Structures are given as structure tokens and as C-alpha cells.
Amino acid sequence: MSKDKIINIVLIAGYFIFLLFSYITDFRIGIEIGGNFIDFVKSMLTILPIAFILIGLFEVWIDRKTVEKYFGHASGYRGYFWAIVLSSTTVGGAYVAFPVAHALFKKGAKLSIILTYIGSSALTRIPMTIFEASFLGLKFSIIRLLVSIPLVIFSSIFIGRLFKNKIRVNP
Amino acid sequence: MTYLYIFAIFIIILSFVKSREKTYKGFKVAWKKLKKILPSFTKMLIAVSVILYLIPESVISKYLGGSNLFTGTLLGSIFGSITILPGFVAFPLSSVLIDKGVSYTAVASFTTTLMLVGIITFPVEKEYFGWKLSLTRNLVSYLICIIISIIIGIFYGELII
Structure with missing residues (x-):
């Protein structure tokens, strides 16, 4: 077992022992922290499994090879798409x-x-967006996506012009 | 939340009708991913349960809440830029913060900079694209994140122009 793993186990176990101890001795701080924890776990349990099932199905159904093929051939504005x-x-x-x-x-x-590829792999990744929408709401994700896509494209064109002929790629 | 369930059930049925095998495979992928993040997830919940006890809700909503959008967005974007946190941890954390009174604007600045601006990953990026391009990309990205936060703020009625 790695050192990190041992530290993790000790920390997590220590936390729960502290909570248990607090409940037994009626230690107010521990009970309040435990209450926080239980609240979070409850709300996570209602969302987490569903979000992961959606992500799992997404990964199984999407054929990345086709997408890569198109990207290789695309030029002009279709390249951004x-x-x-x-x-x-x-x-x-x-x-x-x-x-x-x-x-x-x-x-x-x-x-x-x-x-554009770098920017949108940060902002438009579908598995991540599924997760975002599950926790923050569909409205949040839709606004965020609609705003980020044009901004990423425009800024990429802008930086692309700025660095035209000026960039050496590190081998 | 209800919509999420309706949508998910619809997708699962659709997938099941199309291919039973692929659907099971998708469930397996889901389970694998869930198992993988569970330790860091538990740690996040533990940390948040302690930190939120130490910082009273009134302080959180004062600095990160709707009444002080500027500080909230600035702090959110700084945290987002300097930390590395997988989305699988960041979004649940954000939903907890929103429940505690943090503004959507601040949360947006946190989650977007987290994804798009990378101070810690800068050395890696620099190796690939040189420091000038990487610096420009990060600065422009920061600006993009602030614009996204402002628009989120407008749509959620937190920012009134």
C-alpha cells in the first residue's frame, strides 16, 4: 500500500471515529459536523448515481473514431465545429x-x-456538462455553454492571428 | 432534479431498447467511474463538513453571497485558477456552496476558471506551446470566465444592470 493510501485511510477512519465518539459523549461540535456530512451525503446520493449512469451510457454510445476522422478532414469554419x-x-x-x-x-x-480544441475541451466536455447540469441545474449549463462556445471560438481566432508566424512548436 | 430523473429514465429506456448489451456496459462504466472518485469524494465531503462548521453561514453569504458579487466572483476566480479539482468533485461542492448562500455568479467564476485557467498546469502547457502563447491563452481565458460569470449573474437575477 502506498503512503498516500495509508494517510487517506487514517484520515477518513479518524474522522468517523471522531463523529462516533461525539455522538456517544454528546459532543456538540462533532454532532454538528456529522449533521453537515449526513446532509451532503443525502443530496449527493440522489444525484450522483444518475449522473454517472448518463455519463456511462454516453461513453458507450459515442463512437470517437468517426469524430476523429471528420476532424482530420475538416477545414475552414467546419474545422472549428x-x-x-x-x-x-x-x-x-x-x-x-x-x-x-x-x-x-x-x-x-x-x-x-x-x-478552440483546448478551450472547448475545458468548457464543453459532455460528461462534465452532464455532471454540472445534474448538480447546478440545466439552466446554468445551457447559459454557460451558449456563452462559452462563441467566446472560445472568437478568442482562439484572435490569439491565432496574434501569434501567426510567431510560434515555434516545441518538438 | 425531477427533470434529471425523467431525462435519465428516458435515456436508459431508449438505450435499453436499442441494445441491451451496450446498456449494461454503460452501467459498468458508470460503476467503475463512481468507484474511482469515491475516495476523493469522501475526502471532499469531510473537508467541507468541517470547514463549513468553522466558517459560519453569515460570513459565507457576506463575502460570497449575492450582496457582494464583486468579492465573491474575484475570490471564486482566484480559487478556480490556482486549484486543480476534478469536475466530479467541483460541481457537487458548488451545489453545497449554493445551498449555503453563495451566489451563482461566484460559483460560475469558480467552476469556469477551474476548467479553463491553469496556474498549476502552466509549466506543462508551456512545455507544449511556449510561455508567450500559454500566458496569452490563460489571460484571455480568465477574461472569458469573468464574462461567463457576469452573464450567469444577469440570468439569475443577481446582477442587475
Whole structure:
């Protein structure tokens, strides 16, 4: 077992022992903290399983290979569209996006399209949006998406122009 | 919440009718993902239950609530920019904060900067795209996040122009 894992177990176990002890001895601070915890767990349990089932089904049904194929061929304004579609179906966050974006850039994709890909893999990922909508409401997610997509595209075009011919890609 | 359940049930039935096998596979993926985040999730709930005890609700709503949008949004965006938190933890946390009186505007600035602006991931990004481009992208992204928060604030009636 790794050191982190042991620390985790000790912390979590320590917390619950503290709560149990508080309930037995009627220790007010512990009881209040425990009440907080139970409240959170209750509201999480009503949302968490459903959100994960939706994400699971999404991953099973979406064929990423088709999307990647389209992205490879797309040019012009369609490039932005496919950059967003591709990133929306990405599973990982920025850690996955940077290497992929870099690889696409080396293959000759336009900088503005690459930046759109990075920006929208942060903001429009569907699994993440399902999660967001489940917890913060559909209204929140729809407003956020509708505002972020144009902003990401415009800013990418802007930065793309700014750095035109000025950028060397690290090998 | 009711809509979420109706939507999910509809999707599950649709998926089941189309392919029983794929639906089971989807459930398996869901279970795997849930299991994977459960430890960090538990830790988050523990931390929040303690922190929210230490910080009274009146203080939270004073600095992060609807009456003080500027500080809330600024603090939210700073936290979001400097921390790395998976969305699977950040959104549940945000819903707890909203229940405690934090404004949607502040939450939006927190969640969007969390995803789009990365001070801790900057060294990684720099390795790929050089520091000038990475710095520009992060600064512009920060601006985008603030614009998103402002518009969220307007739609939720927290920000009145």
C-alpha cells in the first residue's frame, strides 16, 4: 500500500471515529459536523448515481473514431465545429487536451483551431456538462455553454492571428 | 432534479431498447467511474463538513453571497485558477456552496476558471506551446470566465444592470 493510501485511510477512519465518539459523549461540535456530512451525503446520493449512469451510457454510445476522422478532414469554419465536437466527446481534462492539441498542431492543424480544441475541451466536455447540469441545474449549463462556445471560438481566432508566424512548436 | 430523473429514465429506456448489451456496459462504466472518485469524494465531503462548521453561514453569504458579487466572483476566480479539482468533485461542492448562500455568479467564476485557467498546469502547457502563447491563452481565458460569470449573474437575477 502506498503512503498516500495509508494517510487517506487514517484520515477518513479518524474522522468517523471522531463523529462516533461525539455522538456517544454528546459532543456538540462533532454532532454538528456529522449533521453537515449526513446532509451532503443525502443530496449527493440522489444525484450522483444518475449522473454517472448518463455519463456511462454516453461513453458507450459515442463512437470517437468517426469524430476523429471528420476532424482530420475538416477545414475552414467546419474545422472549428469539429474541434468542438471532438473535444466535447473527450474524456480527460486539460492533461489529455494539451498532448492531443500539440500532436494535431505538429500535423499542421491551424493554431486557432487547436486553441478552440483546448478551450472547448475545458468548457464543453459532455460528461462534465452532464455532471454540472445534474448538480447546478440545466439552466446554468445551457447559459454557460451558449456563452462559452462563441467566446472560445472568437478568442482562439484572435490569439491565432496574434501569434501567426510567431510560434515555434516545441518538438 | 425531477427533470434529471425523467431525462435519465428516458435515456436508459431508449438505450435499453436499442441494445441491451451496450446498456449494461454503460452501467459498468458508470460503476467503475463512481468507484474511482469515491475516495476523493469522501475526502471532499469531510473537508467541507468541517470547514463549513468553522466558517459560519453569515460570513459565507457576506463575502460570497449575492450582496457582494464583486468579492465573491474575484475570490471564486482566484480559487478556480490556482486549484486543480476534478469536475466530479467541483460541481457537487458548488451545489453545497449554493445551498449555503453563495451566489451563482461566484460559483460560475469558480467552476469556469477551474476548467479553463491553469496556474498549476502552466509549466506543462508551456512545455507544449511556449510561455508567450500559454500566458496569452490563460489571460484571455480568465477574461472569458469573468464574462461567463457576469452573464450567469444577469440570468439569475443577481446582477442587475
